[in-house]
Amino acid sequence: MSKRIEVRDLNVYYGKFKAVEDVSLTIEPRSVTAFIGPSGCGKSTFIRTLNRMHEVIPGAYVEGEVLVDGDNLYGAGIDPVLVRRQVGMVFQRPNPFPTMSIADNVLAGVKLNNRRISKSDADDLVEKSLQGANLWNEVKDRLDRPGSSLSGGQQQRLCIARAIAVEPEVILMDEPCSALDPISTLAIEDLIEELKRDYTIVIVTHNMQQASRVSDKTAFFTIAGTGMPGTLIEYDDTSVIFSNPSVKATEDYVSGKFG
Amino acid sequence: MTATATPPTAAESPRAYQRLGDRVFSKSALIAGSLILVILAAVAIFLVAQSLPALVADPNDFIGRPDSFWAYVWPLVFGTLWSASLALLMALPLAIGIALFISHFAPRRLAQALGYIIDLLAAVPSVVYGLWGIGVLAPAVQPLYTWLTENLGWIPLFAPPASGTGRTILTAAIVLGVMILPVMTAICREVFLQTPVLHEEAALALGATRWEMIRMAVLPFGRPGIVSGAMLGLGRALGETMAVAMVLSPAAVVSFAVLQSRNPSTIAANIALSFPESYGVNVNLLIATGLVLFVITLIVNSIARWVVNRRKDFSGAN
Numbered sequence: 406m407s408k409r410i411e412v413r414d415l416n417v418y419y420g421k422f423k424a425v426e427d428v429s430l431t432i433e434p435r436s437v438t439a440f441i442g443p444s445g446c447g448k449s450t451f452i453r454t455l456n457r458m459h460e461v462i463p464g465a466y467v468e469g470e471v472l473v474d475g476d477n478l479y480g481a482g483i484d485p486v487l488v489r490r491q492v493g494m495v496f497q498r499p500n501p502f503p504t505m506s507i508a509d510n511v512l513a514g515v516k517l518n519n520r521r522i523s524k525s526d527a528d529d530l531v532e533k534s535l536q537g538a539n540l541w542n543e544v545k546d547r548l549d550r551p552g553s554s555l556s557g558g559q560q561q562r563l564c565i566a567r568a569i570a571v572e573p574e575v576i577l578m579d580e581p582c583s584a585l586d587p588i589s590t591l592a593i594e595d596l597i598e599e600l601k602r603d604y605t606i607v608i609v610t611h612n613m614q615q616a617s618r619v620s621d622k623t624a625f626f627t628i629a630g631t632g633m634p635g636t637l638i639e640y641d642d643t644s645v646i647f648s649n650p651s652v653k654a655t656e657d658y659v660s661g662k663f664g
Numbered sequence: 665m666t667a668t669a670t671p672p673t674a675a676e677s678p679r680a681y682q683r684l685g686d687r688v689f690s691k692s693a694l695i696a697g698s699l700i701l702v703i704l705a706a707v708a709i710f711l712v713a714q715s716l717p718a719l720v721a722d723p724n725d726f727i728g729r730p731d732s733f734w735a736y737v738w739p740l741v742f743g744t745l746w747s748a749s750l751a752l753l754m755a756l757p758l759a760i761g762i763a764l765f766i767s768h769f770a771p772r773r774l775a776q777a778l779g780y781i782i783d784l785l786a787a788v789p790s791v792v793y794g795l796w797g798i799g800v801l802a803p804a805v806q807p808l809y810t811w812l813t814e815n816l817g818w819i820p821l822f823a824p825p826a827s828g829t830g831r832t833i834l835t836a837a838i839v840l841g842v843m844i845l846p847v848m849t850a851i852c853r854e855v856f857l858q859t860p861v862l863h864e865e866a867a868l869a870l871g872a873t874r875w876e877m878i879r880m881a882v883l884p885f886g887r888p889g890i891v892s893g894a895m896l897g898l899g900r901a902l903g904e905t906m907a908v909a910m911v912l913s914p915a916a917v918v919s920f921a922v923l924q925s926r927n928p929s930t931i932a933a934n935i936a937l938s939f940p941e942s943y944g945v946n947v948n949l950l951i952a953t954g955l956v957l958f959v960i961t962l963i964v965n966s967i968a969r970w971v972v973n974r975r976k977d978f979s980g981a982n
Contacts, residue, residue, distance in 0.1 A: 456869065461868060490870070500865070502866065502867075502881065502884070504885060513870060513880060514870035514871060517876055550977070
């Protein structure tokens with residue numbers, strides 16, 4: 406299922422403002438890639454270009470190419486809706502649909518586009534997805550309760566279950582643990598470790614330990630100053646980034662010396 | 665939890681210092697809150713007290729000599745509910761559509777301009793709508809009514825003969841629909857705009873199209889607001905007097921046919937038209953119909969409350 410992502414010379418704009426400049430990198434399938442860097446450095450903007458979610462903001466557009474197994478996401482005639490069905494996303498704050506039950510939340514993506522699914526298939530898929538998100542045992546007795554009745558960490562795992570229910574090629578996670586307590590964070594990190602077997606995972610995080618714990622490769626982004634575009638400074642194996650980075654700015658950032 | 669001290673009892677807890685501003689504010693808020701109950705009670709007491717003579721009087725004293733009080737009031741109740749439901753049926757989908765367009769589809773400038781126009785519509789007095797109904801709408805739709813009775817007359821709703829003036833209950837319902845449109849649109853627009861961006865993005869990130877996103881995130885979230893808006897609109901349509909009184913030529917009938925010249929009147933319009941010439945127990949009769957209207961609106965609002973509360977856990981407010 407998982408696919409390789411190649412980004413070539415990508416510039417991201419919000420109207421006239423250039424938010425991210427000249428990013429090129431390759432993300433291997435069945436791996437976890439972490440994006441780190443100070444706030445406002447464009448890492449969230451960049452991760453959103455990988456499933457075209459940045460287009461939700463009026464006036465946003467990109468230059469360059471994002472290839473998923475060789476297919477350009479920004480090619481002519483490519484429907485962003487179909488891109489997002491292949492590249493799932495988990496957000497900073499858990500966002501299950503409050504008006505739906507736990508089971509309906511899991512099935513939300515599957516039922517899109519008027520796809521029909523039999524009751525037994527649906528039940529199987531709910532169980533499989535919730536198992537996959539390590540949530541099944543906690544919620545199996547209350548699948549008809551609203552998603553908002555769960556704790557924050559459970560809600561986030563519900564969102565992950567919802568994302569994997571549609572069997573995407575890639576899962577993007579934009580600071581998935583920043584609103585969670587350490588125990589819930591640990592649960593999510595364990596889950597990422599398991600999901601890696603089947604999916605290509607990209608995660609944005611502000612937590613250095615988290616990046617070093619969960620990721621295989623790490624990309625460090627930063628900006629030269631306010632109003633300047635964010636750039637990719639260094640992209641390498643996580644162990645290299647955290648022990649022996651080749652750029653001084655990276656070393657300063659991961660060791661906490663960054664101003 | 666052993667370290668927690670036992671909570672102080674009420675007697676030994678130090679009294680909080682009462683600031684003058686707090687006291688004045690809390691008292692005035694209390695008075696304002698009580699006032700609404702007093703006013704409501706005053707109206708209810710007036711209605712009941714003045715209705716009693718009509719309820720116990722001999723029906724032969726009433727104008728038109730109906731068999732009983734209920735025989736007199738039933739066509740009016742029917743006309744009130746029928747015209748208001750027709751109006752709601754036409755206006756609600758339109759209101760939701762306009763509100764969605766303003767909140768999620770229109771460019772910002774156009775959305776703002778449309779919002780102002782909608783608010784302006786709400787400020788037009790109902791007598792003006794009534795004049796428009798008689799002078800413009802009725803003649804304009806009359807040929808359509810004739811066509812409908814000739815071609816779709818087999819549907820009981822459109823049973824012939826068509827009214828020659830176009831002043832039927834359907835015309836009145838259209839005028840009512842136009843009148844209640846602005847308030848419903850305004851409320852729907854407000855709740856649609858308050859849909860959390862998080863939920864919209866969740867739907868979009870799953871690969872929802874714009875319409876699917878609206879169906880998945882915006883409409884379910886806005887449902888209580890839509891119901892409240894509809895109830896406000898329905899309340900206004902039930903109680904609307906002038907527009908109906910001007911457009912309809914009333915008859916004491918109960919009929920679902922919407923294109924004929926004999927139409928049931930509504931309670932409010934009937935009170936307005938009959939009151940100037942009423943005397944004696946007939947005044948009490950009209951007030952009694954007012955009490956019936958009061959009860960109807962109360963029931964309608966309770967139903968709406970029940971609908972909203974039924975799925976409270978899923979409302980998104982928690």
